[in-house]
Amino acid sequence: MNRKYRKTVIAGNWKMNMLPSEVKPYADTLRALAGKTKHCEVVICAPFVMLPQLIKALRDCRIAVGAQNVSDKDSGAYTGEVSANQLRDLGVKYVIIGHSERRSYFGETDEMVRAKVTAAIGAGLIPIICVGETLEQREMGVTKDLISMQVKLALSAVPPEKMRRVIFAYEPVWAIGTGKTASAEEAGEVCSHIRAIIRSLYGARIARAVTIQYGGSMNKDNAAQLLSMPDIDGGLIGGASLDPEHFAAIIEAANQ
Numbered sequence: 372m373n374r375k376y377r378k379t380v381i382a383g384n385w386k387m388n389m390l391p392s393e394v395k396p397y398a399d400t401l402r403a404l405a406g407k408t409k410h411c412e413v414v415i416c417a418p419f420v421m422l423p424q425l426i427k428a429l430r431d432c433r434i435a436v437g438a439q440n441v442s443d444k445d446s447g448a449y450t451g452e453v454s455a456n457q458l459r460d461l462g463v464k465y466v467i468i469g470h471s472e473r474r475s476y477f478g479e480t481d482e483m484v485r486a487k488v489t490a491a492i493g494a495g496l497i498p499i500i501c502v503g504e505t506l507e508q509r510e511m512g513v514t515k516d517l518i519s520m521q522v523k524l525a526l527s528a529v530p531p532e533k534m535r536r537v538i539f540a541y542e543p544v545w546a547i548g549t550g551k552t553a554s555a556e557e558a559g560e561v562c563s564h565i566r567a568i569i570r571s572l573y574g575a576r577i578a579r580a581v582t583i584q585y586g587g588s589m590n591k592d593n594a595a596q597l598l599s600m601p602d603i604d605g606g607l608i609g610g611a612s613l614d615p616e617h618f619a620a621i622i623e624a625a626n627q
């Protein structure tokens with residue numbers, strides 16, 4: 372982390388978990404434990420159907436709400452899609468884009484990621500853009516090349532003045548939901564690489580202000596070590612965000 376230049380952001384990704392009836396008790400617990408967090412921004416990214424309730428339950432506290440996906444279209448005849456403007460109007464602040472589960476199970480391409488990032492920024496949402504390699508790609512030694520391509524394509528339509536409202540999450544696919552975490556050094560190295568690519572595209576001043584998270588089996592026991600790396604500015608947390616007490620312990624580690 373480097374709080375002098377950029378925000379630390381701890382985001383929970385509920386994925387397709389939790390029920391609407393569980394939102395209020397969860398939010399009440401998290402609010403009591405972490406609602407006054409000062410040194411980092413806390414976000415919960417919930418399924419669409421729970422967003423209105425979550426926003427209501429977290430009103431007047433410092434915890435923000437995010438979505439897990441967004442359409443690349445502005446409005447119109449796109450049955451089943453949800454637009455960035457609809458999310459923004461509801462009070463959503465963040466949106467996860469290009470999560471590896473969307474890339475692998477729902478065929479999301481880098482081109483779709485680029486279009487969604489453009490739509491999100493256009494509506495005033497902060498995209499959390501996920502990039503990461505599979506185990507096979509890591510073993511082939513192409514991690515950095517692949518990440519460079521993902522980052523460059525995602526940013527290809529983002530003007531410099533919007534870069535302050537972009538977050539990256541480095542999520543090695545082999546570490547997601549597996550209990551296997553990248554070591555702090557491995558994760559830190561790729562996050563530094565992401566910053567170097569941003570620097571090559573936008574210059575040093577913009578690059579040092581971009582928040583880069585790590586995601587992939589982050590938990591209360593490994594969070595402090597991962598966050599001690601200079602280029603890891605937060606976490607995108609799946610499994611461990613489903614329990615508000617566990618999630619609050621990670622927030623606590625980021626607040627140190």
Ligand code: PGA
Binds near residue numbers: 546547548549586589
């Ligand atoms: P995990 O998921 O923390 O359960 O590994 C992280 C993510 O997919 O964002």
